[in-house]
Amino acid sequence: MTMKWAIGRTGAVLAVAALLAGCGSGDAAQAAVAGGSVPTVEPTGTVVEVRMMSIGGEKFGPEELTVRRGDVVRFVLESGVHNVSFPAAENPDGVRLPETSPYLQVPGQHHDVLIDLPAGEYTFHCDPHVFLGMVGKLTVNE
Amino acid sequence: MKGEARMKKVLLGAAAVAVVGGMAMTALPGNRSALGADIASRTYVAPGEYDEFYGFLSGGYSGQLSIWGIPSGRMLKVIPVFSQDPETGYGYTEETKPLLMTSYGFQAWDDSHHPHLSQTNGDADGRWVFINGNNTPRIARIDLSYFETRETLEIPNTGGNHGSSFVTQNTEYVVGATRFSIPTGKDVDVPISSFKENFSGKISFVNVRPEDGRMNLAFQLRVPAYNYDLARAGKGPSGDWVFFTTYNTEQAHTLLEIEASRADKDFILAVNWKKVEEAAKAGKGRQVAAEYYHNYYDPSKSMAVSERKNGVLQLDPADVAGAVFLLPTPKSPHGVDIDPSGELIVAGGKLATVIPVHSYSKMMAAIANQEFEETIDGIPVLRYASTIAGEVENPGLGPLHTEFDGKGYAYTSVYISSEIVKWDLKTFQVVDRIEAFYSIGHLMIPRGDNRNPAGKYLIGMTKTARDRFLPVGPKQNHPAQLYDISGDRMVMLSDFPTIGEPHYAQAIEASKIKDQSKRIYSLAENNHPYALKRTEDARVERSGNIVRVWMAHIRSHQRPDNIEGIMVGDTVYFHHTNVEQDWDVVHGFAIKGMGTAEVLVAPGQTKTNIWVPTRPGVYPFYCTAFCSALHQEMQGYVRVSPRGANTPLVWRTGNEAGGAVNVN
Numbered sequence: 063m064t065m066k067w068a069i070g071r072t073g074a075v076l077a078v079a080a081l082l083a084g085c086g087s088g089d090a091a092q093a094a095v096a097g098g099s100v101p102t103v104e105p106t107g108t109v110v111e112v113r114m115m116s117i118g119g120e121k122f123g124p125e126e127l128t129v130r131r132g133d134v135v136r137f138v139l140e141s142g143v144h145n146v147s148f149p150a151a152e153n154p155d156g157v158r159l160p161e162t163s164p165y166l167q168v169p170g171q172h173h174d175v176l177i178d179l180p181a182g183e184y185t186f187h188c189d190p191h192v193f194l195g196m197v198g199k200l201t202v203n204e
Numbered sequence: 205m206k207g208e209a210r211m212k213k214v215l216l217g218a219a220a221v222a223v224v225g226g227m228a229m230t231a232l233p234g235n236r237s238a239l240g241a242d243i244a245s246r247t248y249v250a251p252g253e254y255d256e257f258y259g260f261l262s263g264g265y266s267g268q269l270s271i272w273g274i275p276s277g278r279m280l281k282v283i284p285v286f287s288q289d290p291e292t293g294y295g296y297t298e299e300t301k302p303l304l305m306t307s308y309g310f311q312a313w314d315d316s317h318h319p320h321l322s323q324t325n326g327d328a329d330g331r332w333v334f335i336n337g338n339n340t341p342r343i344a345r346i347d348l349s350y351f352e353t354r355e356t357l358e359i360p361n362t363g364g365n366h367g368s369s370f371v372t373q374n375t376e377y378v379v380g381a382t383r384f385s386i387p388t389g390k391d392v393d394v395p396i397s398s399f400k401e402n403f404s405g406k407i408s409f410v411n412v413r414p415e416d417g418r419m420n421l422a423f424q425l426r427v428p429a430y431n432y433d434l435a436r437a438g439k440g441p442s443g444d445w446v447f448f449t450t451y452n453t454e455q456a457h458t459l460l461e462i463e464a465s466r467a468d469k470d471f472i473l474a475v476n477w478k479k480v481e482e483a484a485k486a487g488k489g490r491q492v493a494a495e496y497y498h499n500y501y502d503p504s505k506s507m508a509v510s511e512r513k514n515g516v517l518q519l520d521p522a523d524v525a526g527a528v529f530l531l532p533t534p535k536s537p538h539g540v541d542i543d544p545s546g547e548l549i550v551a552g553g554k555l556a557t558v559i560p561v562h563s564y565s566k567m568m569a570a571i572a573n574q575e576f577e578e579t580i581d582g583i584p585v586l587r588y589a590s591t592i593a594g595e596v597e598n599p600g601l602g603p604l605h606t607e608f609d610g611k612g613y614a615y616t617s618v619y620i621s622s623e624i625v626k627w628d629l630k631t632f633q634v635v636d637r638i639e640a641f642y643s644i645g646h647l648m649i650p651r652g653d654n655r656n657p658a659g660k661y662l663i664g665m666t667k668t669a670r671d672r673f674l675p676v677g678p679k680q681n682h683p684a685q686l687y688d689i690s691g692d693r694m695v696m697l698s699d700f701p702t703i704g705e706p707h708y709a710q711a712i713e714a715s716k717i718k719d720q721s722k723r724i725y726s727l728a729e730n731n732h733p734y735a736l737k738r739t740e741d742a743r744v745e746r747s748g749n750i751v752r753v754w755m756a757h758i759r760s761h762q763r764p765d766n767i768e769g770i771m772v773g774d775t776v777y778f779h780h781t782n783v784e785q786d787w788d789v790v791h792g793f794a795i796k797g798m799g800t801a802e803v804l805v806a807p808g809q810t811k812t813n814i815w816v817p818t819r820p821g822v823y824p825f826y827c828t829a830f831c832s833a834l835h836q837e838m839q840g841y842v843r844v845s846p847r848g849a850n851t852p853l854v855w856r857t858g859n860e861a862g863g864a865v866n867v868n
Contacts, residue, residue: 116739116758116759116760116761117761117857117858118740118857118858119738119739119740120739120758120783141760141761142758142759142760143759143760143832143833167759167832167833167834168833168834189785189786190784190785190786190789190807191758191783191784191785192785193727193728193737193783193785194727194737194738194739194783195738
């Protein structure tokens with residue numbers, strides 16, 4: 063199978079990879095929210111990138127970030143195979159957390175999360191690599 | 205044979221008559237081998253759906269244990285037990301090699317016959333499955349949460365651990381019975397012709413630690429120099445007893461084909477294990493010389509370890525009054541099986557023309573009334589007429605093994621006439637029979653040896669396929685045949701080839717096991733001394749001619765993936781850790797010219813293989829298990845220089861780690 067990949071400086075990728083990821087193509091309005099339900103927040107149009115890496119240690123880059131409610135966090139695969147999940151046990155009770163992403167396998171593939179969360183601090187991680195320290199902290203401001 | 209009990213029915217001399225009888229019974233209406241669409245649907249398990257039962261089939265001469273879905277006949281897994289397995293690296297990696305150690309050295313192969321699930325109150329509980337190694341006598345324990353061999357125990361002073369590995373009703377013990385009697389003592393050099401003077405049999409009792417299944421050879425019982433064939437523990441009222449079949453009570457040591465088939469009957473040996481246990485605890489018996497290996501998975505090291513042991517407590521029947529008896533049984537009996545109530549002791553006289561059924565309560569009464577016809581080596585021989593409950597007539601030729609449906613019926617495999625006969629446990633009348641293709645050995649009903657069998661299906665395991673499948677040359681795989689036994693008549697549903705030669709098998713409801721199956725090995729609990737808990741700790745170290753590589757495996761690279769400075773004559777330990785914690789994402793490792801096997805490393809595991817390069821060169825290595833979209837990129841090189849070269853020992857992983865060179 064031959065695929066043409068168009069990978070920009072940021073590692074964002076075009077439609078084919080987005081289809082593989084099973085999520086939106088980067089349109090913030092299409093980004094995943096919990097349960098596939100209708101977002102309750104008006105998208106701001108701002109996209110903040112977080113890279114997912116395996117080489118030289120399994121980590122998110124950056125590992126801590128601050129966004130506004132309505133921003134999109136775009137998780138972009140740089141190397142390895144990763145996902146992103148917001149574990150209920152390590153996040154505030156009673157909050158509708160983003161759905162766990164599919165596994166991203168191809169460098170440049172991305173997964174968008176529309177931040178439809180109350181202001182506060184949240185933890186996310188990569189399920190197969192949490193033990194190796196692949197954990198991130200998200201601060202949401204109104 | 206010395207005992208001369210009366211026999212009502214007998215023997216292979218009556219074969220012609222029996223065949224006529226068998227044919228008459230076979231002429232029942234309806235061709236139940238002609239499969240219709242409704243029959244196909246009864247074995248159909250839709251894609252993505254689960255089977256109703258796990259089936260555990262012994263591997264016979266493969267030495268392994270295979271797991272199958274029932275009723276679909278889908279193979280789920282082969283668990284390596286007694287034989288090396290290059291597919292997974294079992295028996296090749298340093299973590300698993302100890303499981304194949306014996307007092308006769310490393311054994312690359314054995315012959316596994318009788319899987320038996322651990323029991324609670326006489327019903328399979330799904331914690332472990334035990335299986336015997338027949339050739340170099342051993343018992344293995346397979347854990348049914350990781351589905352892997354966790355322990356092997358050598359059984360000393362025996363030859364051919366065939367009457368094994370059957371558990372008592374609460375898994376207090378798993379037993380072993382020597383098929384071959386051998387000279388008494390350790391490494392005894394005597395003429396084979398001194399069989400009657402110098403040889404003896406041994407029955408071994410291995411206790412099982414309830415919390416983790418750890419086995420321990422508790423004691424052995426010295427018994428007459430016969431061949432011991434199969435065993436079953438009692439249950440319910442007979443739960444303190446274990447029953448063993450004997451043959452070659454003629455004590456032949458050559459041409460058993462003729463010499464061991466002369467007597468009208470041999471025996472079932474009945475042993476009250478509780479009384480023998482009490483005697484052992486009371487200090488009866490004596491320590492005798494024995495050398496054997498006990499190998500087990502050590503969670504504190506996350507690998508198997510070996511212990512060499514010496515000596516075993518041995519008791520004679522004379523040490524334990526009222527605990528050991530012989531029940532005369534026609535004729536070279538093979539199987540001995542206990543009905544769900546624990547009352548009926550069913551023998552398969554492989555050369556007999558009836559199925560003799562002893563009664564436990566009659567046996568106990570005969571013991572109380574001392575209805576003995578003689579004593580052999582201190583063991584009272586009960587009168588046949590005193591213990592027999594009945595004989596199933598017209599069972600076909602060569603009845604072998606019996607299981608039960610929990611609804612009042614027994615099912616016996618019959619080798620020579622190649623059929624399964626169903627008979628009524630109250631009337632001892634045959635009520636149905638069906639052909640087996642071809643030459644059936646064991647049969648199995650899910651939990652069909654338990655107090656509460658799940659009597660819906662029956663699997664017969666046959667010895668030859670002949671024309672059953674597309675032909676694949678002179679040697680073909682052995683079939684298993686699935687029957688529906690939920691109705692009055694047995695119906696054959698399907699026929700599928702198996703692995704090795706399944707002898708016995710067991711099955712249990714999937715609901716009792718599936719939720720305990722582990723998805724990963726916990727990296728946090730990985731206590732292997734060469735485990736990696738962080739990929740950043742991957743490294744290479746030299747100590748003299750020993751080079752150790754701590755290699756991290758993560759989709760989709762190995763760290764390190766370039767190594768230089770290895771020299772011809774070095775011994776290279778590759779310690780592979782799959783640092784991922786993702787169900788069923790397995791990494792493999794192989795390097796050109798390795799000479800052993802690949803290594804599969806499941807998530808969270810550490811496995812080690814040793815490589816001794818003999819030629820200079822640049823050696824590619826790669827991940828052998830397709831793990832990700834970039835699996836084919838998961839590769840590396842090792843540079844091997846001539847002995848004495850001054851190539852520095854360096855390693856790297858990509859540009860990012862380019863500066864991180866470790867030279868020792």
